[in-house]
Amino acid sequence: MRHVDPAIMIDMIEQRASKSERESYEQHLTDCRRCAAEYDSWWTFLSGLCPSSLTDAPTKLINECIAIYRKPEPLPSRFQRASLLFDSFLQPLAVAGLRGTPAESRQVVLHTQVFDVHVKVSGKESDRRIMAQLLPLQPDTIVDGAQIQLHIPGCPAQVTRSNELGQFTFSGVPNGPLSFFIELSSSGSIVQFSVQGG
Numbered sequence: 001m002r003h004v005d006p007a008i009m010i011d012m013i014e015q016r017a018s019k020s021e022r023e024s025y026e027q028h029l030t031d032c033r034r035c036a037a038e039y040d041s042w043w044t045f046l047s048g049l050c051p052s053s054l055t056d057a058p059t060k061l062i063n064e065c066i067a068i069y070r071k072p073e074p075l076p077s078r079f080q081r082a083s084l085l086f087d088s089f090l091q092p093l094a095v096a097g098l099r100g101t102p103a104e105s106r107q108v109v110l111h112t113q114v115f116d117v118h119v120k121v122s123g124k125e126s127d128r129r130i131m132a133q134l135l136p137l138q139p140d141t142i143v144d145g146a147q148i149q150l151h152i153p154g155c156p157a158q159v160t161r162s163n164e165l166g167q168f169t170f171s172g173v174p175n176g177p178l179s180f181f182i183e184l185s186s187s188g189s190i191v192q193f194s195v196q197g198g
């Protein structure tokens, strides 16, 4: 089963998706627990980011949410979202890189309640290498052996595990937005985040 791309979920949440697009994905969101959880996390995340748009259309958003979840379930508390702390693509240096020497790699730092994630993406567009590290916020958090899934729309998911330093790598990564699911083996916490425009 093909899952719904996070970019499409965001379009649906921000009311940019067409009616036919919306209908075709809503059926999947009803049937697929994983996409439903991801959609819910985006919804929570985006409504947290945009309180002004919430006051514009709260009833519509809430009704939409109820319509999608015929059996509403709270998100498991172990499911967490990440926030972006730094992205070298969004820095002036990256713009300078576009004009002259191409930027060698992209560096992204994300923050969660459990750990920070440093992600470095390098290589050609269609054959990228990702090197990343989980940096725990508490010294007793174990980042060894976390299961990391990497999803790119239209491609089979890649799965790996972190080493004792929380480091992990993916190679031969095709073009497309990167969606990560990270599950800590010790606590079972699941963190999901996406790197767009990669």
Ligand SMILES: [Zn+2]
Residues within 6 Å of the ligand: 002, 003, 004, 028, 032, 033, 034, 035, 036
């Ligand atoms: Zn799905």
